[in-house]
Amino acid sequence: MAKAYLVVEHIITDAEKFEEYRTKVGPMIAKHGGRYLTKGGSHKFPEGGHWKPERVVVIEFPDMDALNAWYTSPEYLPLIALRRQCTSDLDMLITLEGA
Numbered sequence: 516m517a518k519a520y521l522v523v524e525h526i527i528t529d530a531e532k533f534e535e536y537r538t539k540v541g542p543m544i545a546k547h548g549g550r551y552l553t554k555g556g557s558h559k560f561p562e563g564g565h566w567k568p569e570r571v572v573v574i575e576f577p578d579m580d581a582l583n584a585w586y587t588s589p590e591y592l593p594l595i596a597l598r599r600q601c602t603s604d605l606d607m608l609i610t611l612e613g614a
Contacts, residue, residue, distance in 0.1 A: 516578040518613035524568040525555070525602050532601035540594055547585035548577040579612055 527533045537555075544550070553573045560566075576582040585591060598606075 516580075519576045519579040519582040520552075520611045520613060521549075521574040521576070521582060522607075522609040522611065523572045523574070524607045525570040525572070525598075526568075526605055527570065527601060528603055529601035532597060536594055536597045536601060539597075540591075543588070543591055543594070544574060544585060547588070548581045549574050549585060579610070582610060 525533070541551075551572065552575050553571070555570045555572045558568065558571045576585070
């Protein structure tokens with residue numbers, strides 16, 4: 516099965532609450548076989564562009580089933596609410612299937 520990727524852009528509006536989210540979500544992602552491929556806020560634009568994200572993270576999962584199992588898990592649902600309390604309505608989550 517192809518690996519699956521979650522690309523996330525966060526615009527943080529409450530740093531303290533976001534830190535709580537960040538520390539709680541990591542173990543949940545790992546439980547579903549996910550791992551961070553990038554460090555948040557480390558992106559650069561060598562050729563410029565129109566997208567100006569504040570924080571971008573890429574997470575790899577074994578496959579799309581594992582990614583979806585994490586995202587829809589009962590333990591993650593409260594963290595979705597927490598994430599939405601401390602980030603902008605313009606946040607983006609994109610799922611991609613590997614080649």
